[in-house]
Amino acid sequence: MTGIVTAALIAGLVGGGAGFGGAYALLEDDSPASTLLTSPASPAAAATAGTVAGAAATATPSTVDIRVTLAQGTAEGSGVVLTADGAVLTNNHVVAGSTGDITVTLADGSTHAATVVGTSPSYDLAVLQLQGVSGLTPAVLGNSADLQVGQQVVAIGSPQGLTGTVTTGIVSAFDRTVAVQGEDGSAVVYNGLQTDTPINQGNSGGPLVDLQGRVVGINSAIATGSSQSTGSIGLGFAIPVDQAKRVAQEILDSGTATKPVLGVQGNAAASSGGGAQIAAVEPGSAAAQAGLAAGDVVTKVGDARVEDFADLVARIGAQTPGDTVTLTVGEGGSERTVEVTLGSAPDRAASTSSGGQAQTVPQTPFGSPFGN
Numbered sequence: 001m002t003g004i005v006t007a008a009l010i011a012g013l014v015g016g017g018a019g020f021g022g023a024y025a026l027l028e029d030d031s032p033a034s035t036l037l038t039s040p041a042s043p044a045a046a047a048t049a050g051t052v053a054g055a056a057a058t059a060t061p062s063t064v065d066i067r068v069t070l071a072q073g074t075a076e077g078s079g080v081v082l083t084a085d086g087a088v089l090t091n092n093h094v095v096a097g098s099t100g101d102i103t104v105t106l107a108d109g110s111t112h113a114a115t116v117v118g119t120s121p122s123y124d125l126a127v128l129q130l131q132g133v134s135g136l137t138p139a140v141l142g143n144s145a146d147l148q149v150g151q152q153v154v155a156i157g158s159p160q161g162l163t164g165t166v167t168t169g170i171v172s173a174f175d176r177t178v179a180v181q182g183e184d185g186s187a188v189v190y191n192g193l194q195t196d197t198p199i200n201q202g203n204s205g206g207p208l209v210d211l212q213g214r215v216v217g218i219n220s221a222i223a224t225g226s227s228q229s230t231g232s233i234g235l236g237f238a239i240p241v242d243q244a245k246r247v248a249q250e251i252l253d254s255g256t257a258t259k260p261v262l263g264v265q266g267n268a269a270a271s272s273g274g275g276a277q278i279a280a281v282e283p284g285s286a287a288a289q290a291g292l293a294a295g296d297v298v299t300k301v302g303d304a305r306v307e308d309f310a311d312l313v314a315r316i317g318a319q320t321p322g323d324t325v326t327l328t329v330g331e332g333g334s335e336r337t338v339e340v341t342l343g344s345a346p347d348r349a350a351s352t353s354s355g356g357q358a359q360t361v362p363q364t365p366f367g368s369p370f371g372n
Contacts, residue, residue, distance in 0.1 A: 050211050055154045056166045058213025061107045062139035063206055065158045066090055066114075066128070069100035078157030078206030079104065079128065080139045080215060082248060086112070086130030089248050090205030091220055092119045093180075093188075095126050104130055105163065118251035120347045122259045122317060124180075124188050124220055125244055126205075127251040139207060142214030144193065144240035147171050155197045155219055155236070157206025169197030169234070175304060177314040178237045180221050189310050191318040192237040193217045199236035208238045218244050246320060247347075260319045261343035263287040266309035275299040275330055276312035290340040292329065299335065300328035316342065 048054035062081040066088075067074055077094030081087075088104060095102060095116055102114045112130045119126040130136075147153075154168045171193060178192040195208060199219050208217035217238030224233060250257045263285020264278045275297040281287045298306050301315040302325060319325055321344030326337050 052152075052154055052166070052168050052211065055209050055211050055213040056156065058140065059154070059156050059207055059209045059215070060164060060166070061137040063107060063156045063164070064088055065105040065163045066094055066205065067103045067105070068095055068098045069102070070097045071099050076158060076161055076202050077204040078202065078219070080205070080207045080218065081136050082127070082252070083138055084134060084136050086114075086133040086136060087117065087252060088114065088128040088130060089218065089244065090126055090128060091218065092121055092124045092126045093220075094205045095119070095128065096121075102128065104128065106133075106136070107164065118255040118257065120247045120251065120257040120259075121188065122347045123190055123239060123243060123247050123257070125218065125239065125247050125251075125257070127248055140212075140214045141241055141245055142210055142212070142216045144216045144242045147174070147193070147210070147216055149173060152211055153195055153197055153216065154209050154211070154213075155195075155199055155203060155206065156209065157199075157203035157219060159198075159200035159202040161202055165203075167198040169195050169236075172196050172235075175314075176237060177307075177311050178221055179310055187310075187313075189313040189317065190220075190239060190243075191314040192220070193240055195236045195238060196234040197236055198232040198234070200232050203236075216241050240318075243318060257347040258321050258344045259347040260316055260321045260323065261286060261345045262316050262340065263343065264292065266312065274307075276306050276309040286340050286343045290327075290338050292327075292338060292340075297330040298327050299330050300326075302326055321345075 048057065064079045064081060066077045066079050075094065075097065077090055079088040079090035082089050096119065103111055104114045105111045112133055114128040114130050117127040117129050149171055151171045152168060153171055154166060156164070156166050159165050173194040176192045176194045177189065179187055179189045181187060193208070197208065199222050203219045206219050207215040208219055210216050217240055219236065219238050221237045222232055223235035247257045263282040264287045265280040266276055266278055278292060278294055278296045278298065280294050281292050298312055300306055301312065304315055306312050306315060319342055321342055324339055324341045327340055329336050329338055
């Protein structure tokens, strides 16, 4: 697979939130637990089922605009209604820089104050709770595992503040390693869906849906060209909904999310293109228990090839804590397979920032990169 991880391209990836002046500027610019439910299609959607118009009719009532007060200015993104009583899913980078009010505008034009229930910096996800609402239309959540390359999809959101904008394209590829800079300066690396659907700043946190209006991804990032322009060039990325559902449900249940823990550090420079070279193994970690050691080079996670350390970060992050995965490890020209049962840790923002400097051992939200 092709990883979107080179320094030049990482510098060209932008979060889709409009008006960001924090970390993403470097890249441009007590509630009861709820269970995620699906809802029936609207009559209008049923009349045009399987079309872009039908998808828009189904998903638009569950798509919101989010405006956030920052230390300097405001930011804007999009979100997805999860529950009838006002739980909303969006990107962490949309709300991470908030210093005050968060205002959510529903599809009917009404505005409501919102608070942050919990965040998942590793997956660039956050759940908000709207105040004083009921009877909202929850989004229909699909299954990203069922998608096919070439399948038509639709994005809905607020690009450049234009609420309710509908664009369409196809699923271009799966398993793209997407790396952007988080609000705290650490790397956010995830296994993303690639789409040519036009996605621009302000689409962040909004839904990518199939033609039945089912959410299959959460729009999160775009790649830009060599110029300073930050508009869509047909390279957009979304967090797969299968991953987002797990994280959102954990936040709804407990206010926090978890992440899988492997327990290794890696040398990105030494492993580019030939697997992920392990620089150190954390004592007592899942990796240590499986017999991994410094110098090992991981070339596959399951059947998926690993090109470099960012690939390993993304592929481990796509798992669930407690999963057992098979790693293929290269040793002096030979290969062996290792079964690893991943550990679990709270998903929280990193305590230190890279300050934008290159690192031999990259610090990611999965620990260093998978510990702590």
